[in-house]
Amino acid sequence: MEKKKLVIGVIGADVHAVGIKILYHAFTDAGFDVTNLGVMVSQEEYIEAALETNADAIIVSSLYGHGELDCRGLRDKCEEAGLKGILLYVGGNIVVGKQPFEEVKKRFEAMGFDRVFGPGTPPEETIAALKEDLKVD
Amino acid sequence: MNAILLIDFGSTYTKVTAVDTESEEILGTASSYTTIETDINDGLNNALKLLFEKTGSIEFAERYACSSAAGGLRMVTSGFVKNLTAEASRLASLGAGAKVVGVYSYELTEDDIVEIDASRPDIILLTGGTDGGNTECILKNAKMISTLKTDCPVVVAGNRAAAKECASILSQNGREVHVEKNVMPRFSELCIEPAQNAIREIFLKRIVKAKGLSEASELISGIIMPTPSAVQQAMVLLADGTENEQGIGELVAVDLGGATTDVYSVAEGFPQNSSTVLKGLPEPRVKRTVEGDIGMRYSIHGIADAATIKAVSQLAQCSEERCIEMIDYLSEHTDEVPTTEEFKNLDRALASLAIEMAVKRHAGTVEQVYTPMGLAFAQEGKDLSAVHNLVATGGALIHSDCAKEIAAFAQAKANDPASLRPKEAKVLVDEKYILAAMGLLSEHYPEVALRIMKKELV
Numbered sequence A: 001m002e003k004k005k006l007v008i009g010v011i012g013a014d015v016h017a018v019g020i021k022i023l024y025h026a027f028t029d030a031g032f033d034v035t036n037l038g039v040m041v042s043q044e045e046y047i048e049a050a051l052e053t054n055a056d057a058i059i060v061s062s063l064y065g066h067g068e069l070d071c072r073g074l075r076d077k078c079e080e081a082g083l084k085g086i087l088l089y090v091g092g093n094i095v096v097g098k099q100p101f102e103e104v105k106k107r108f109e110a111m112g113f114d115r116v117f118g119p120g121t122p123p124e125e126t127i128a129a130l131k132e133d134l135k136v137d
Numbered sequence B: 001m002n003a004i005l006l007i008d009f010g011s012t013y014t015k016v017t018a019v020d021t022e023s024e025e026i027l028g029t030a031s032s033y034t035t036i037e038t039d040i041n042d043g044l045n046n047a048l049k050l051l052f053e054k055t056g057s058i059e060f061a062e063r064y065a066c067s068s069a070a071g072g073l074r075m076v077t078s079g080f081v082k083n084l085t086a087e088a089s090r091l092a093s094l095g096a097g098a099k100v101v102g103v104y105s106y107e108l109t110e111d112d113i114v115e116i117d118a119s120r121p122d123i124i125l126l127t128g129g130t131d132g133g134n135t136e137c138i139l140k141n142a143k144m145i146s147t148l149k150t151d152c153p154v155v156v157a158g159n160r161a162a163a164k165e166c167a168s169i170l171s172q173n174g175r176e177v178h179v180e181k182n183v184m185p186r187f188s189e190l191c192i193e194p195a196q197n198a199i200r201e202i203f204l205k206r207i208v209k210a211k212g213l214s215e216a217s218e219l220i221s222g223i224i225m226p227t228p229s230a231v232q233q234a235m236v237l238l239a240d241g242t243e244n245e246q247g248i249g250e251l252v253a254v255d256l257g258g259a260t261t262d263v264y265s266v267a268e269g270f271p272q273n274s275s276t277v278l279k280g281l282p283e284p285r286v287k288r289t290v291e292g293d294i295g296m297r298y299s300i301h302g303i304a305d306a307a308t309i310k311a312v313s314q315l316a317q318c319s320e321e322r323c324i325e326m327i328d329y330l331s332e333h334t335d336e337v338p339t340t341e342e343f344k345n346l347d348r349a350l351a352s353l354a355i356e357m358a359v360k361r362h363a364g365t366v367e368q369v370y371t372p373m374g375l376a377f378a379q380e381g382k383d384l385s386a387v388h389n390l391v392a393t394g395g396a397l398i399h400s401d402c403a404k405e406i407a408a409f410a411q412a413k414a415n416d417p418a419s420l421r422p423k424e425a426k427v428l429v430d431e432k433y434i435l436a437a438m439g440l441l442s443e444h445y446p447e448v449a450l451r452i453m454k455k456e457l458v
């Protein structure tokens, strides 16, 4: 079967470069076709890459605490660009400091993310979720 | 002696350069005014007559020609995402020496089709989707292109998964179709040479014939490429050298013309320091851009518009009103060569600003991003700041008595640190206007061409 295609990257002005490399290798090893946009990725870059590669999911990483601001409007822009219903995940240290995760999760879900992952989520958990959502066995 | 004739069929001039490959000398150069109506052989014979007046009669062993006559190689490109495959196909076409008359992204509309027909392309480059990526857009566009009235060939260089279907849609009414490797096989990965080779092949087979150039072909061993490709080939040779003869290293070249300004760079252009992140499409090592609004006569207003008349007036040391007057005059008298001090100053100012803007648009930029930790840097396009050679050519430049000072405007400015232009470059002026000829010569005599360039560019 054709590999499912992911677009991943660290959003905004965030330069934390290590985690996304680990995710790239983990997702590739798990059998996905991964386009890694690296760090400092704008919303437009995710969308353009997803369009051109016909991606099945966009996975947003944010570590420096400004994730909430950076992610606002991404779902709307995806819809606008023709990526109707594309799977959207977000994870890392997506907000400043220690806030109750349940509340954070709700806020990001309201923004249109399909899944929201808390700090320190191991790649295996995300991979299992991807396989479920994209119906890969 | 082994004399070779190199011909450049331009839209306004036919230029000839005679070279002896044994002594590695330029025997002479000449050019003759031609118009669209002039028979191509008349232009050539006139230029040869002028040449022989200077050199005496020469028996040529071989003759090669390049051409930008009859509007050059006109191309329309179509891609999917504007910054990705549409941009990749634009870069590929420019690098193949084309005059890009239309760049389209996303799905073509019926209005676009009317517009494309009106722009009379010689070749269309159809791209879209990475391999295994989006197929919808390129398939839709193949259908739209198949409704064009013009019967020009199409090069398909998009998503592998859709290539065959595109070809069968397009060839239904007998249109010539070439399927090549995807210009962007993976996200942000350029692969433009295969498409460029196909473009060049079509140029040789079809375009040369269609433009009446083959009438001259008995005289010559072959029209082998569009003129901008010849110049680009010369620049690659000058930079990289050959196995036995060293090149001069990375370079930027500017060709300042009457209607357009071409800029070439042969340089990697990677970020200079490790804290800089590269954004956007990675650009080819050999890159050509064409500024259609920047030229010394036909596009003279474009220079003033882009640079502001204030800047022109300051540099020319002349009032804004008078500058506007003179610019209007020159735009209507396109073969005017300035004789008065006032006009010379204006031309010098315009040429300097034209070069500054054209190289600025060609070079990459770096943006500072403030973070709580301090500064981070994001680069887009090529960093040319460490390039040490700047080649200057073009009629408007090489006939000036201060070509070096003018060309130096290509360099980086302290008050514009965002622009990644060469910081300290040695200016080499193509005084005899031989770059296209050397590109042609390099097809069979690369080392001779290289040594002549090293000698003649001063």
Ligand code: B12
Pocket: A013, A014, A015, A016, A017, A018, A019, A020, A022, A023, A059, A060, A061, A062, A063, A064, A065, A066, A089, A090, A091, A092, A093, A094, A095, A096, A097, A098, A117, A119, A120, A121, A122, A123, A126, B371, B372, B373, B376
């Ligand atoms: C190294 C580092 C830096 C380096 C980065 C160098 C580089 N180019 O990579 C530098 C010094 C530049 C830096 C700068 C800053 N940093 Co810093 N940095 C760190 C540090 C110490 C390690 C990050 C790292 O590489 N971890 C190792 C990798 C493997 O783990 P990871 O990045 O967390 O990624 C994993 C998981 O998070 C997860 N994951 C990541 N994304 C996603 C997405 C999804 C969908 C899922 C499921 C999982 C997932 O999977 C990854 C692999 O296992 C962390 C603290 C820490 N121990 O985590 C702080 C930390 C991330 N930085 C922090 C901050 C605040 C900053 C600064 C704003 C200022 C500062 N005080 O240092 C600047 C921001 C600069 C900018 N513009 O981005 C905070 C963020 C706090 C918050 N979000 O509330 C942290 C947590 C430190 C802290 N406790 O205060 N930093």
